Amino acid sequence: MSKALQIALGIITSIGGFLEIGSVVTAAQAGAAFGYQLLWAILLGVLCLIFLVEMSGRLAAVSKHTIVDAMRERFGFPFFSIVLLVMVLVAFLVLVAELGGIGLSLQILTGIGFPWWAIPVSFIVWALMWRGTFSLIENGASLLGLFTISFAVAAVKLHPDWGSTAHGLLPTFPGDQKAKYGFIAVSILGASISPYLMYFYSSGAIEDEWDESYIPINRVIASFGMSFGGFLSMAVLVAAALALRPKGIDVDKYEQAALLMTTALPRWGFYLFGVAMLFACLGAALEISLAIAYFFAQGLGWNWSENLTPSRDARFSLVYTIIIFLAAIPLVLGVDPIKVTLMGMALTAATLPLAIVPFLFLMNDPIYLGEHRNGWISNSVVTIVILISFVLAVISIPLQIMGS
């Protein structure tokens, strides 16, 4: 495949794979409750994600190590096992949320409650993992995720005030509901800076056999793919600010979010929302399941590759099999996927230092990166954003829980 085609495909899959239930629900909540005021949180999260994804690809291309490989090798097993435990727990919550997102999308499209969909959906996700290859998961699901571009169409059709939109890119504090504002900001950051995305991306670079010649391609894909994906997130926020906020609708339930596009795209808006979310959550569920299996297999030194048949990496396949079916249990019991989503995103933000700080050490280690190690700009941007996320999480999560 030519490099130009690889870049185009990489950018398209990044756009298609960017939105998932966490980014849509948090952006819709932000727009419905605070108008454009929280656009800055998406901007900050996406900026940080661009740097982190670029670093993940660079580490793999130069050192031929995934993040997990290198983390275990550099910091030893005791420290790695703590990171493994926390990251897998948080990723598991996000997986429950994504499977729930598929179920909720099917619920609004068919009228059949999401708990009924939990087992069939889990089975389909598992079957795609069992039978599929890495490129099917990376490209197939993400290409279907391009339906999410309809959010941008809806936002534009609602005629946003571009001046106010631009103003929202600068942080401002609300007059009241400070705890809610902080909690949504944290959830947006958690939804944007998902560590599972880094593990998935670096493992994908190894699966695709990247070498140093891929460094420029990696940079272009990370910058453009994530930026365009971030625009889609902002479009959801803008659409919610224009369609839901004037009616005083808070997005506490998925059913409310489904009304996001009915004002702008009356005839097909509702169905587009359902289909776009169905594919977006399916793509994310596949990526998270893979990321969790990669985490175990790479950390514990097992055979791993989505391109191998399950008989050749049995323990890798067993991990995703168990994780996917475990994730279905809370949904069968009727646990609200939206609550899981918000808690999952906030916890992701709170645990970011544990995932990112060791990664920054790796990215500055000449043994792994040589002349390609981080410069001061990458280090500063990522450190500042992670610090902001952590402080906001520590302050707003307890306040929000007490407030609820």
Place this chain on the structure above:
Amino acid sequence: MVGDAWLRHTTPDKYTRQTLELSHDTLLQIADDLLKSPPSGIDTASLDSVLTRSRDRVAQMARLVEAKDAPSFSSQLDSLRADEKIVKQFSDSIESRQ
């Protein structure tokens, strides 16, 4: 909003009915919470009455969706909007006291 959307034929019947049923349950929950510890200086009986009336209207609207009776649905929606204004007045009066 879902009522308006249904009248414009932009949301399917099942989704509309389920969303209205969900709204009914949410209203019930809110009324329970509010009346357990009512804000001071509020006419609890009037608040209870308007919330009960709104809840009944929402339940009625869910049934009208089932019957595909758009004219009756539209009139219930107008009445619900009037109730919404009353609830908003309660909310504003509580906020002004704080």
